[in-house]
Amino acid sequence: MKEHLNPEDTALVIVDVQNDFCHEDGACARRGSDVTAAQAIISQLQALIDTAHGNGVPVVFIQMTLNDKTVSDAWSKRMEENPIAVCEKGSWGTEFYKLSPASEDIVVEKHRYSAFIGTELDMILGNLKRKSLVITGVATNVCVESTARDGFMMDYHVTLVQDACAGYDAELHDATCKNITNNFGLVLNAADIIEYWSSPVPMVG
Numbered sequence: 001m002k003e004h005l006n007p008e009d010t011a012l013v014i015v016d017v018q019n020d021f022c023h024e025d026g027a028c029a030r031r032g033s034d035v036t037a038a039q040a041i042i043s044q045l046q047a048l049i050d051t052a053h054g055n056g057v058p059v060v061f062i063q064m065t066l067n068d069k070t071v072s073d074a075w076s077k078r079m080e081e082n083p084i085a086v087c088e089k090g091s092w093g094t095e096f097y098k099l100s101p102a103s104e105d106i107v108v109e110k111h112r113y114s115a116f117i118g119t120e121l122d123m124i125l126g127n128l129k130r131k132s133l134v135i136t137g138v139a140t141n142v143c144v145e146s147t148a149r150d151g152f153m154m155d156y157h158v159t160l161v162q163d164a165c166a167g168y169d170a171e172l173h174d175a176t177c178k179n180i181t182n183n184f185g186l187v188l189n190a191a192d193i194i195e196y197w198s199s200p201v202p203m204v205g
Helices: 036-040 042-054 121-127 140-153 170-183 190-198
Strands: 010-015 059-064 106-110 132-138 157-166 186-188
Touching: 010 042, 010 140, 036 042, 036 157, 042 059, 042 132, 042 157, 042 190, 059 121, 059 140, 106 121, 132 140, 140 157, 140 170, 157 170, 157 190, 170 186, 186 190
Parallel strands: 010 059, 010 132, 059 106, 132 157, 157 186
Antiparallel strands: none
């Protein structure tokens, strides 16, 4: 676990915990998605954030935004059967859901599923000398998994927090957790990470 969770090497990444993805009045709920799992991870996320702050682990909030300059033809046609706009830049839907970045936290805007595509995330992590990512957020099998896969392919140690990420289909959430375990990194619970970061003596693992 040291390679994946050492506070001096690790960043906590929170993907797309925004009104359109989590709130009962957001775009995904209006499409018919069940957002209760997304809402249920907030307490674990806040505990992780608090522990990260207390142990010098940078916290990076990923925020999806879209406008006419970032929506391509391919992107706009990906869900033609249910074309409700999501995360329009400047809208209530883009605001974070029940979480507020602290002054020292970093916010990275993205325009595609992966937080590494077309963003400064890799440069920021490099400047912070971070080589390990603890990844959380919404939706597990879409933006979270896309970010985790790209992070691994860019040679980061990846840890997915299975009870601090959520999707709209439990089977797809579980499939991503299994896929990460088999191919891309560790899958742990928030309590495992909090215990490791809070231990006065680094635990062997």
